[in-house]
Amino acid sequence: MLRFLAFLFAVSSFASAAQSAETWPETLAASRGQTVFFNAWAGDPRINAYIEWAAEEVMKRYRVNLRHAKLNATSEAVSRVVAEKAAGKISGGTVDLIWINGENFAAMKQNGLLYGPWVERLPNWRYVDPVEQPAVATDFTVPVEGMEAPWSLAQIVFVYDEAHLAKPPRSAKALLGWAEANPGRFTYPHVNNFLGTTFLKQVLYEVTSDVAELSRPASKDNFQKATEPLWSYLERLHPQLWRRGQAFPENGPAQRRLLADGEIDLYVSYNPAEASLSIASGDLPATARSVIWERGTIGNASFLAIPFNANARAGAMVAADFLLSPEAQAKKQDPRVWGVSTVLSLKRLEADQRRRFVELPVGIATLSPEELGQALAEPHPTWMVKIAEAWKRRYNR
Amino acid sequence: MLGLAPALTLLLFLAPVAAGLIGTWLPAFGYLPALGGQELTLAPWRALFASPGLSSAIRLTLTTGLFATTLSLMLALGLCMSLHGSRPFRLMRRLIPPLLATPHAAFALGLVFLIGPSGWIVRALSPWATGWTRPPDLLIVQDPWGMALVAGLVLKEVPYLILMILAALNQLKAEQTLAVARSLGYGPIAAWLKAVLPGLYPQIRLPIYAVLTFSFSVVDMAIILAPNTPPPLAVEVVSWFNDRDLAMTFQAAAGATLLLALVLGAIFLWVVAERLVASLSRPWLSAGSRGGSGRGARIAAFGLAVVLLGVSLVNLLGMALWSFASLWRFPHALPAGLSLAAWANALPGLLRPGWTTLAVGIAASVLALVLVLACLENEERKRLRPGMGVLWLLYAPLLLPQAAFLFGAQVLLVLIGLDASLPAVVWFHLFFVLPYVFLSLSDPWRTLDERYQRTALCLGAAPFKVFWRIKLPMLLRPVLFALAVGFAVSVAQYLPTLFAGGGRWPSLTTEAVTLSAGGDRRLIGVYAFSQSLLPLLGFTLAMMLPVWVFRHRRALARVE
Numbered sequence: 021m022l023r024f025l026a027f028l029f030a031v032s033s034f035a036s037a038a039q040s041a042e043t044w045p046e047t048l049a050a051s052r053g054q055t056v057f058f059n060a061w062a063g064d065p066r067i068n069a070y071i072e073w074a075a076e077e078v079m080k081r082y083r084v085n086l087r088h089a090k091l092n093a094t095s096e097a098v099s100r101v102v103a104e105k106a107a108g109k110i111s112g113g114t115v116d117l118i119w120i121n122g123e124n125f126a127a128m129k130q131n132g133l134l135y136g137p138w139v140e141r142l143p144n145w146r147y148v149d150p151v152e153q154p155a156v157a158t159d160f161t162v163p164v165e166g167m168e169a170p171w172s173l174a175q176i177v178f179v180y181d182e183a184h185l186a187k188p189p190r191s192a193k194a195l196l197g198w199a200e201a202n203p204g205r206f207t208y209p210h211v212n213n214f215l216g217t218t219f220l221k222q223v224l225y226e227v228t229s230d231v232a233e234l235s236r237p238a239s240k241d242n243f244q245k246a247t248e249p250l251w252s253y254l255e256r257l258h259p260q261l262w263r264r265g266q267a268f269p270e271n272g273p274a275q276r277r278l279l280a281d282g283e284i285d286l287y288v289s290y291n292p293a294e295a296s297l298s299i300a301s302g303d304l305p306a307t308a309r310s311v312i313w314e315r316g317t318i319g320n321a322s323f324l325a326i327p328f329n330a331n332a333r334a335g336a337m338v339a340a341d342f343l344l345s346p347e348a349q350a351k352k353q354d355p356r357v358w359g360v361s362t363v364l365s366l367k368r369l370e371a372d373q374r375r376r377f378v379e380l381p382v383g384i385a386t387l388s389p390e391e392l393g394q395a396l397a398e399p400h401p402t403w404m405v406k407i408a409e410a411w412k413r414r415y416n417r
Numbered sequence: 418m419l420g421l422a423p424a425l426t427l428l429l430f431l432a433p434v435a436a437g438l439i440g441t442w443l444p445a446f447g448y449l450p451a452l453g454g455q456e457l458t459l460a461p462w463r464a465l466f467a468s469p470g471l472s473s474a475i476r477l478t479l480t481t482g483l484f485a486t487t488l489s490l491m492l493a494l495g496l497c498m499s500l501h502g503s504r505p506f507r508l509m510r511r512l513i514p515p516l517l518a519t520p521h522a523a524f525a526l527g528l529v530f531l532i533g534p535s536g537w538i539v540r541a542l543s544p545w546a547t548g549w550t551r552p553p554d555l556l557i558v559q560d561p562w563g564m565a566l567v568a569g570l571v572l573k574e575v576p577y578l579i580l581m582i583l584a585a586l587n588q589l590k591a592e593q594t595l596a597v598a599r600s601l602g603y604g605p606i607a608a609w610l611k612a613v614l615p616g617l618y619p620q621i622r623l624p625i626y627a628v629l630t631f632s633f634s635v636v637d638m639a640i641i642l643a644p645n646t647p648p649p650l651a652v653e654v655v656s657w658f659n660d661r662d663l664a665m666t667f668q669a670a671a672g673a674t675l676l677l678a679l680v681l682g683a684i685f686l687w688v689v690a691e692r693l694v695a696s697l698s699r700p701w702l703s704a705g706s707r708g709g710s711g712r713g714a715r716i717a718a719f720g721l722a723v724v725l726l727g728v729s730l731v732n733l734l735g736m737a738l739w740s741f742a743s744l745w746r747f748p749h750a751l752p753a754g755l756s757l758a759a760w761a762n763a764l765p766g767l768l769r770p771g772w773t774t775l776a777v778g779i780a781a782s783v784l785a786l787v788l789v790l791a792c793l794e795n796e797e798r799k800r801l802r803p804g805m806g807v808l809w810l811l812y813a814p815l816l817l818p819q820a821a822f823l824f825g826a827q828v829l830l831v832l833i834g835l836d837a838s839l840p841a842v843v844w845f846h847l848f849f850v851l852p853y854v855f856l857s858l859s860d861p862w863r864t865l866d867e868r869y870q871r872t873a874l875c876l877g878a879a880p881f882k883v884f885w886r887i888k889l890p891m892l893l894r895p896v897l898f899a900l901a902v903g904f905a906v907s908v909a910q911y912l913p914t915l916f917a918g919g920g921r922w923p924s925l926t927t928e929a930v931t932l933s934a935g936g937d938r939r940l941i942g943v944y945a946f947s948q949s950l951l952p953l954l955g956f957t958l959a960m961m962l963p964v965w966v967f968r969h970r971r972a973l974a975r976v977e
Contacts, residue, residue: 057920057921059920062931062932063931063932065762065763065932065937065940068766069762069766072765072766087921089920089921089923090920090923090927090928090931091920091931092930092931093659095659095660095661096659096920097920098661099658099659099660099661099663100919100920102661102663103663106452106663107831114836114837114919114920114921123661124661127661127662203554204554210645210646212645212656262554263554263556263559264554264556266556266561266644266646267556267559267560267561267644267645267646268645268646270640270645273937277937277938280746281535281552281746281747282535282551282552282746282747283534283535283551283552283554302743302744303937305746412469412470412647413469414469415646416469416470416473416474416646416647417470417473417646417647
């Protein structure tokens with residue numbers, strides 16, 4: 021939004037994200053009393069409540085005032101930082117910390133909009149093991165290189181109501197067959213929402229002929245060839261969707277409401293604990309369950325990054341460190357709170373810290389780690405961008 | 418000092434609008450040096466016209482905007498002409514402020530729950546009447562024709578237009594005109610159409626154009642009610658401005674300019690239609706036919722008023738009920754139980770946006786009131802008669818689509834170092850609050866019997882003292898009402914809060930819109946309800962405060 025500032029300050033100057041030799045106690049000292057604007061997608065009340073909790077904790081412990089700047093889409097914050105850079109605002113920026121991954125991270129990193137590397141300076145980084153969990157080292161195939169701190173691991177599951185659907189489809193092909201037999205009972209989020217494009221990528225994995233191509237950047241040639249089967253799949257699927265594919269839910273939680281109201285029988289989620297959480301909160305009936313596809317589902321890590329011109333850099337690092345702490349991570353993994361998996365390596369934790377994770381209840385509708393299996397890697401971020409564009413060209417009629 | 422008031426007022430709120438327009442037009446033609454746009458080019462327009470679904474977005478904007486405006490005007494006029502002066506009408510008049518007070522986003526959310534396929538109406542009728550044990554797969558909300566959006570707009574715009582019509586009727590002394598026409602044998606409807614409407618219409622012309630603009634450029638309601646493959650142009654433009662790909666800025670600016678052109682074109686079309694209707698109806702107006710008793714129209718209008726009011730009130734009730742529901746599954750007509758859990762969960766998060774909303778609303782409406790009072794006082798002391806031109810200027814922010822100048826207006830904020838600050842949010846709200854405060858206050862102020870102040874002046878009171886001791890107390894009721902109107906307008910603002918606040922000053926409205934797409938209807942209920950509660954409190958205070966202040970002065974304390 022603020023990019024119009026650009027127009028006033030014709031020349032942009034380039035900030036050097038110069039690495040200071042600050043020690044952690046110095047960072048802590050500098051952070052006291054800072055207000056950190058944490059720009060994070062705010063479409064799910066549970067996530068907002070967790071951030072609220074974290075804000076109280078960092079205030080209590082570090083006197084850092086963490087404020088949730090609520091976004092409808094992460095790109096809003098990215099565009100604000102770009103605008104500030106274009107306007108020559110190289111310090112005192114309005115975004116201090118940002119919840120990010122995939123194409124937004126790629127765009128910011130490529131355009132020099134990030135501060136860093138800073139992640140390995142965090143005291144809690146010692147609990148992260150990039151060898152054991154490679155998803156924290158590459159973000160949609162793009163190397164992280166210490167420019168963003170890992171926050172959560174997520175994997176696609178499909179949520180359904182056992183009372184209405186005994187045998188949920190477990191592949192793209194089965195989904196299409198089931199939808200044809202049960203028209204109007206399935207939908208997926210609009211491509212403006214990350215979950216919408218993620219669903220399309222999941223289908224692409226199963227219908228494309230050369231999966232290896234997806235880890236390379238999408239170009240005109242390989243995109244055309246690789247996505248051809250996806251579009252013919254959608255041509256058949258869309259007429260069978262909820263509202264005959266003429267309207268799409270805005271995001272994940274909107275689908276949850278549709279299932280709760282009985283308008284659909286099945287929806288895609290990026291949180292393996294989604295079904296258990298929703299049962300506990302009364303959003304879904306006790307018969308809700310989750311399932312993954314036979315050939316596996318896409319998973320990824322999401323991260324926290326600091327823009328190059330952040331106003332409260334020290335405070336942002338302190339907040340990120342707290343969010344990476346075993347305590348905050350265990351709370352986040354609690355299926356009664358948020359339910360997404362930790363990025364920490366349990367092997368690296370001390371016994372009492374490990375217990376926090378081991379003793380977490382497993383929800384009735386959550387699949388075990390064995391059932392979830394190894395997640396499929398996210399394609400290169402260019403695929404997501406191009407798929408959304410091509411989708412709009414086809415279906416924005 | 419006072420003499421500067423009009424100039425200051427116009428500068429404070431028109432300069433940013435003008436800067437905003439220019440700051441949008443230049444990038445629309447490729448000029449934005451910081452992003453590499455050094456020369457004027459038509460490339461942004463080519464990109465705009467190549468964007469997928471643009472023609473549908475334009476069609477959707479045009480049809481919903483024109484249809485909603487026409488329908489709202491016809492309903493408002495129809496209700497006023499057939500029910501004016503009757504008892505149900507007086508009741509309706511009381512109910513209008515709370516209806517106007519409900520912010521658009523909250524209202525849209527309530528409507529989705531009311532009329533949607535799994536909404537309250539279907540629940541109340543299922544399964545006993547419909548046979549549905551699961552919601553039908555019907556495209557009722559987000560329908561490709563945008564009819565749900567039209568319904569939402571109409572329900573919000575009819576009360577507004579009625580209020581404007583009533584204000585104009587007071588000025589026109591319509592009662593006397595009607596009495597004369599009736600004594601000449603004209604039926605009630607014919608008397609209205611022939612004797613009142615021709616004089617009334619010019620008085621409500623600007624509010625109608627404001628409704629037209631609003632219908633074309635609404636974003637918060639459209640996000641909730643309009644289809645999204647593609648959405649209306651205003652929604653598209655805002656999402657382009659927020660795109661991470663900066664090259665989209667140019668396309669977004671071109672889209673915003675196109676939206677402005679559409680609005681201006683629609684106003685022009687409307688003016689042409691006005692002329693056409695006027696000249697076509699002239700023979701009929703003077704032909705002398707007296708018309709019937711209007712009994713049928715009266716009954717129909719009464720039924721219509723009940724439906725309109727009923728839908729709006731049930732809408733609010735539904736949201737309130739959801740906020741207290743424990744479990745409420747389809748097809749149950751009522752929740753399985755009541756609980757305070759949603760309120761308890763939401764309250765911590767509600768406080769900050771609540772305070773922001775309150776602070777900005779009070780600041781903007783008080784500031785607007787001070788400016789308006791200064792202008793009116795200046796006008797009276799200098800015996801000025803402001804012409805139509807000033808009124809147009811005052812209305813300018815309401816006649817331009819918000820998306821067409823808010824982005825550019827931010828430039829000004831940065832220039833003076835105010836971006837993403839609370840004063841900036843107050844300032845942006847002022848653009849929209851001030852016209853409404855002026856409209857609510859100018860008539861009562863101008864029609865106050867001049868002899869009161871003349872007497873006071875003759876007794877030796879200074880003009881300032883006359884203002885404080887005579888006029889302000891006598892006009893306390895309209896002054897407080899204008900404040901309440903201003904406050905309600907401020908609470909409802911979505912885009913201005915977003916742009917001026919840079920994401921740092923969430924209000925109840927921005928929070929409600931962010932949550933609206935999400936799943937938890939109980940939480941949405943909490944937000945929608947508290948969002949409506951604040952303006953309602955404002956109106957209640959405006960109504961009750963004079964009663965208390967004037968408890969020893971019976972004539973002034975009378976509730977109208």
